[in-house]
Amino acid sequence: MKRVLNILLIISIILLIFTDCKKSPHYRALIITGQNSTDWVASTPVLKQILEKTGIFECSILISPTPGGEWDKFRPAWDKYNLVVLNYNGEKWPETIRNGFISYVNNGGGVLVYHSASIAFPDWKEYNEICGISGWDNRSEKDGPYIYFRGNRMVLDSSAGPAGWHGEPREFEVRIRNTEHPVTRGLPVRWMHAKDLLYARLRGPAKNMEVLATAYCDTTGGGTGRDEPVMMAITYGKGRVFHTTLGFPGDGTSPALQCAGFITTLQRGAEWAASGKVTQPVPRDFPTVSGVVLRTEMKPITLKEEIENLAKYEIGMSTRYYTGLQDRIKKAAGDPDKLLEIEKMMVKLLENDKATIESKKLVLRELSWMGTDYCIPTIKKLQENAELKDEVDFALERLGVK
Amino acid sequence: MSMKSSRRKFLKKAASAVTGTLVFPYIIPSSSLGLGGETPPSEKILMGVIGTGSQGMSNMRSFMRLKDQVRFVALCDVDAKRLEAAKAVVDKVNRSNDCRIYGDFREFLEKEKLDAVLIAIPDHWHGIIYTAAANKKLDVYGEKPICRTINDGKVIVQAVKKNGIIWQTGSWQRSEANFHRGAELVINGRIGKVKYIEVGLPDGVRGIGTPPVQEVPEGLDWEMWLGPALKVPYRGVCHWNWRWILDYSGGQLTDWAGHHVDIANWGTGLEYTGPVEIEGTGFYPYDGIYNAPVEYDITCKFANGIIMRIANASRLPKGMGTVWYGDLGWIHVDRGNRISASDPKILEETIGENEIHLYKSTDHFQNFIDCVRTRKEAIAPIEPAYRAISTALLGEIAMTTGQKIYWDPEKEEIIGNPNASRLLGRPYRKPWTLPEV
Numbered sequence: 044m045k046r047v048l049n050i051l052l053i054i055s056i057i058l059l060i061f062t063d064c065k066k067s068p069h070y071r072a073l074i075i076t077g078q079n080s081t082d083w084v085a086s087t088p089v090l091k092q093i094l095e096k097t098g099i100f101e102c103s104i105l106i107s108p109t110p111g112g113e114w115d116k117f118r119p120a121w122d123k124y125n126l127v128v129l130n131y132n133g134e135k136w137p138e139t140i141r142n143g144f145i146s147y148v149n150n151g152g153g154v155l156v157y158h159s160a161s162i163a164f165p166d167w168k169e170y171n172e173i174c175g176i177s178g179w180d181n182r183s184e185k186d187g188p189y190i191y192f193r194g195n196r197m198v199l200d201s202s203a204g205p206a207g208w209h210g211e212p213r214e215f216e217v218r219i220r221n222t223e224h225p226v227t228r229g230l231p232v233r234w235m236h237a238k239d240l241l242y243a244r245l246r247g248p249a250k251n252m253e254v255l256a257t258a259y260c261d262t263t264g265g266g267t268g269r270d271e272p273v274m275m276a277i278t279y280g281k282g283r284v285f286h287t288t289l290g291f292p293g294d295g296t297s298p299a300l301q302c303a304g305f306i307t308t309l310q311r312g313a314e315w316a317a318s319g320k321v322t323q324p325v326p327r328d329f330p331t332v333s334g335v336v337l338r339t340e341m342k343p344i345t346l347k348e349e350i351e352n353l354a355k356y357e358i359g360m361s362t363r364y365y366t367g368l369q370d371r372i373k374k375a376a377g378d379p380d381k382l383l384e385i386e387k388m389m390v391k392l393l394e395n396d397k398a399t400i401e402s403k404k405l406v407l408r409e410l411s412w413m414g415t416d417y418c419i420p421t422i423k424k425l426q427e428n429a430e431l432k433d434e435v436d437f438a439l440e441r442l443g444v445k
Numbered sequence: 446m447s448m449k450s451s452r453r454k455f456l457k458k459a460a461s462a463v464t465g466t467l468v469f470p471y472i473i474p475s476s477s478l479g480l481g482g483e484t485p486p487s488e489k490i491l492m493g494v495i496g497t498g499s500q501g502m503s504n505m506r507s508f509m510r511l512k513d514q515v516r517f518v519a520l521c522d523v524d525a526k527r528l529e530a531a532k533a534v535v536d537k538v539n540r541s542n543d544c545r546i547y548g549d550f551r552e553f554l555e556k557e558k559l560d561a562v563l564i565a566i567p568d569h570w571h572g573i574i575y576t577a578a579a580n581k582k583l584d585v586y587g588e589k590p591i592c593r594t595i596n597d598g599k600v601i602v603q604a605v606k607k608n609g610i611i612w613q614t615g616s617w618q619r620s621e622a623n624f625h626r627g628a629e630l631v632i633n634g635r636i637g638k639v640k641y642i643e644v645g646l647p648d649g650v651r652g653i654g655t656p657p658v659q660e661v662p663e664g665l666d667w668e669m670w671l672g673p674a675l676k677v678p679y680r681g682v683c684h685w686n687w688r689w690i691l692d693y694s695g696g697q698l699t700d701w702a703g704h705h706v707d708i709a710n711w712g713t714g715l716e717y718t719g720p721v722e723i724e725g726t727g728f729y730p731y732d733g734i735y736n737a738p739v740e741y742d743i744t745c746k747f748a749n750g751i752i753m754r755i756a757n758a759s760r761l762p763k764g765m766g767t768v769w770y771g772d773l774g775w776i777h778v779d780r781g782n783r784i785s786a787s788d789p790k791i792l793e794e795t796i797g798e799n800e801i802h803l804y805k806s807t808d809h810f811q812n813f814i815d816c817v818r819t820r821k822e823a824i825a826p827i828e829p830a831y832r833a834i835s836t837a838l839l840g841e842i843a844m845t846t847g848q849k850i851y852w853d854p855e856k857e858e859i860i861g862n863p864n865a866s867r868l869l870g871r872p873y874r875k876p877w878t879l880p881e882v
Contacts, residue, residue, distance in 0.1 A: 231728040231740045232759040331739040333652035333730035357656045373847025411865040440872035
């Protein structure tokens with residue numbers, strides 16, 4: 044008997060390893076940081092976590108010397124990586140490093156330019172072409188036109204003036220400008236981004252650059268009143284660059300980094316830069332214009348957990364477990380077994396004395412159209428519950444029960 | 446014969462007398478109906494209003510603009526404050542204080558002897574009140590979308606037809622020159638054979654979270670406002686903003702389909718049919734009381750092969766409005782008297798005598814009044830309105846179920862999908878039921 048148990052244990056361990064292997068990373072990413080005008084100590088682990096949550100990235104972190112430090116020891120192994128994430132703006136890299144980086148990109152390496160990284164190296168031509176647009180550090184008309192949107196068109200504005208501006212952090216709406224690009228395909232075209240610094244008055248060579256998304260910079264405090272680019276896709280040599288201006292880190296707990304829209308576009312942009320395609324589905328909590336969605340924890344939840352959380356629902360609480368259940372039902376469309384599995388859990392909620400009345404009301408609305416004979420006896424039993432009477436009548440009528 | 450129908454005959458006689466033989470298309474100048482000078486009250490169209498909110502008041506003022514042709518004599522609303530405000534407007538115009546007011550439409554319909562009624566109420570009430578008004582043989586100017594569900598729509602259409610009333614949908618774009626012109630150019634083949642249509646409707650609105658339960662404002666009959674919809678406590682969302690909540694509306698999609706989808710159908714002769722296949726995805730708010738989709742992207746196919754995409758404007762290259770794409774070019778129409786084409790020359794084309802001339806009206810409200818007198822069909826009759834909204838409602842079903850929907854536009858049934866078929870209707874909360882036709 045003990046032997047059998049041992050074998051079972053071994054089998055389950057093997058299974059566990061295999062199921063884990065299924066999600067083994069496809070791409071290796073290198074986050075370069077160490078000097079930055081924003082708090083790189085805070086942002087770097089968050090970037091690593093966001094990328095690794097995809098299950099397709101394995102991230103290493105390379106920290107540069109402090110200003111005036113010994114650059115000899117700073118030797119990125121470019122060839123080992125599919126993606127270089129730039130979270131650096133500081134001292135200019137030595138020439139060998141610069142050349143190494145350019146040949147990495149030229150040869151098809153992916154780059155993710157994150158937030159303040161584009162500010163780096165104002166006098167390094169190739170770097171500015173890789174970033175497409177940038178600001179600050181004495182950049183001006185000599186570095187390229189201002190890029191922004193007027194209506195549905197991208198404007199290249201060569202008028203003179205400094206580059207780079209931001210106001211106070213605030214929530215703002217992001218507007219997708221290319222709905223067919225792999226990074227943005229399938230996303231809501233307008234969504235609320237959590238409190239962040241919106242970069243404006245960016246300018247640069249903008250060669251082979253496509254603006255994927257913009258955000259309106261209102262005129263408060265000297266803002267531009269323009270639709271400013273916030274996400275760009277750039278090709279450089281054989282390499283692909285995803286540049287996001289979003290994600291002001293603050294002390295690392297900034298809502299910008301918790302925004303489901305920021306997280307998702309960073310993940311998708313990273314995959315595209317590394318591979319040219321995006322295999323990640325649009326997460327169901329992607330924000331819309333209706334409001335900001337913060338993701339304080341990013342773990343996907345099971346049906347059982349969803350139902351357990353839904354059972355606690357009271358009006359005024361988040362409806363995310365209800366919309367989550369609705370999404371599950373949509374995804375199971377055409378699969379009666381899967382739908383029945385969901386239905387059984389919904390019925391369990393109805394039978395659960397501890398589940399709230401409000402959660403039962405929501406479940407009854409869904410069952411009214413997707414329920415089978417399985418749910419009917421339970422719903423009939425609820426007829427005695429005065430608080431649920433209208434919803435029970437609603438469900439039974441739709442289910443065709445006399 | 447009831448007093449009312451003889452009054453109607455009188456009105457019709459009066460109209461024929463001034464217009465002679467009625468030929469299609471016809472526009473009756475208001476002056477010829479007004480008979481010059483002050484019209485005796487007995488020859489004015491007696492109208493009532495159910496729903497004196499922002500849309501109802503706006504429509505009422507538009508009718509009042511047609512001096513001497515219409516007299517409003519009775520108003521009905523579940524909000525006493527709005528009712529009082531509306532009565533003040535009417536009494537001022539009528540230079541009297543005898544405009545009657547009601548809080549319950551049943552009493553209004555029972556007691557009032559009217560020629561026509563203007564109805565502008567939330568969508569979840571349309572089935573019951575439109576049908577009841579038609580059953581009273583009142584001519585109706587009714588707001589779009591004409592129904593919240595396809596099952597409601599079928600009954601309303603039947604009620605309008607069976608009772609032989611004049612119906613005008615509030616899809617006033619039909620009476621605007623640019624929309625008429627665009628549709629007429631398209632239906633006469635000026636962009637060739639239409640293959641694809643894009644309909645851009647507004648993006649959804651920002652959420653407000655879930656406001657706390659609060660005291661129902663004085664004068665508002667909340668129970669009656671909810672009517673057939675599921676009972677919920679009052680949270681301050683009622684007038685206007687009901688349209689972001691699925692119990693009462695389908696959001697921007699259904700609010701606007703009655704305009705731009707209707708125009709799309711008008712230009713392609715799809716007014717009396719529906720799509721055969723419908724697919725769609727929607728983005729729904731993640732939290733809060735507003736739950737209508739804030740983005741939607743629906744693609745449907747008609748039996749003649751035309752593909753129609755209906756989406757919130759930000760998802761479409763040309764944004765708001767209707768764009769017909771034919772094999773020779775495209776035409777885009779939108780509000781603000783906008784019309785544009787792939788080649789500006791298309792817009793200069795004339796329509797020959799033997800070609801199709803779409804019904805012409807230059808004033809949506811005048812057209813209704815004219816038709817009440819002449820008993821001719823109005824420019825925005827019931828069935829095209831029903832077909833336009835049912836396309837959007839089928840899109841809503843596709844988005845809800847996550848499935849491609851197959852629709853039989855003749856039998857008006859979803860094919861082979863019992864679960865989706867249940868979404869064709871919304872059960873009414875007791876004691877409300879749809880009136881028998």
